[in-house]
Amino acid sequence: MRSIKKIGFIVFFLFVGLSSCQIKLGKKGIDQGIIKYQITYLQSESDNPLISLMPTYLNMSFKNNSVLMEVEGWMCVFKSSFIKQFDLNRSVTVLKVMNKKYYVINKGTGDFMGMKAFDNIQITFDEQTKAILDFQCKHCQVVIPDKKLTFDVFYTDEIRIENPNAQTPFHKIPGVMLQFQIVANGIPMSLIASEINESEVPDEIFFIPVGYEEVTQETIDKIFFELI
Numbered sequence: 001m002r003s004i005k006k007i008g009f010i011v012f013f014l015f016v017g018l019s020s021c022q023i024k025l026g027k028k029g030i031d032q033g034i035i036k037y038q039i040t041y042l043q044s045e046s047d048n049p050l051i052s053l054m055p056t057y058l059n060m061s062f063k064n065n066s067v068l069m070e071v072e073g074w075m076c077v078f079k080s081s082f083i084k085q086f087d088l089n090r091s092v093t094v095l096k097v098m099n100k101k102y103y104v105i106n107k108g109t110g111d112f113m114g115m116k117a118f119d120n121i122q123i124t125f126d127e128q129t130k131a132i133l134d135f136q137c138k139h140c141q142v143v144i145p146d147k148k149l150t151f152d153v154f155y156t157d158e159i160r161i162e163n164p165n166a167q168t169p170f171h172k173i174p175g176v177m178l179q180f181q182i183v184a185n186g187i188p189m190s191l192i193a194s195e196i197n198e199s200e201v202p203d204e205i206f207f208i209p210v211g212y213e214e215v216t217q218e219t220i221d222k223i224f225f226e227l228i
Contacts, residue, residue: 031160032063036195042188063201065162082113083206084167091167092208101212104220112168114184118144123172130154132178133196147183154179185224
């Protein structure tokens with residue numbers, strides 16, 4: 001009887017252990033959910049007083065290889081979104097400033113969350129790795145000569161998004177970036193994933209929202225410039 005109980009305990013703990021492994025492995029390779037990035041500004045408020053009004057988080061939703069990134073700032077005065085529409089092979093920049101609503105469509109490598117597409121961006125890959133929120137990440141170094149800017153990017157292939165950085169200046173990076181930098185309208189900022197949640201994502205969030213006016217990229221740039 002004692003042996004049977006012992007075997008029962010062993011089987012139970014093996015089952016729990018295997019279940020835990022499956023849960024952990026199930027987290028890898030997720031194909032829909034939300035990633036929350038914490039934003040750190042690389043300027044002080046004394047250098048740029050607008051920093052205190054800027055967003056502190058960026059949320060990225062993904063499903064079926066499409067991506068939505070969105071931020072809100074200036075005490076909710078503006079909301080900016082970047083949509084990568086995988087099926088249409090294009091991106092959409094959406095901007096809401098108070099009651100004004102605009103969007104611009106880009107079919108090539110376009111602007112990304114206020115960051116320009118640099119023709120001479122240089123990306124160097126190496127063997128360095130790092131774990132971010134239990135996701136194994138690979139490393140590359142990005143150099144933007146136009147901005148005299150060099151920074152590290154850590155990206156993972158353990159989240160299933162095909163060409164996750166298409167239509168962005170980082171389109172050569174073959175994985176989901178969990179740590180990177182952007183220069184949005186002249187303001188440098190660092191982003192690192194603080195939460196990754198596997199959850200149901202509605203299809204409609206990747207559509208152009210109703211009631212928005214299509215404009216040119218020049219119009220979007222002018223609005224950002226006036227805000228800053």
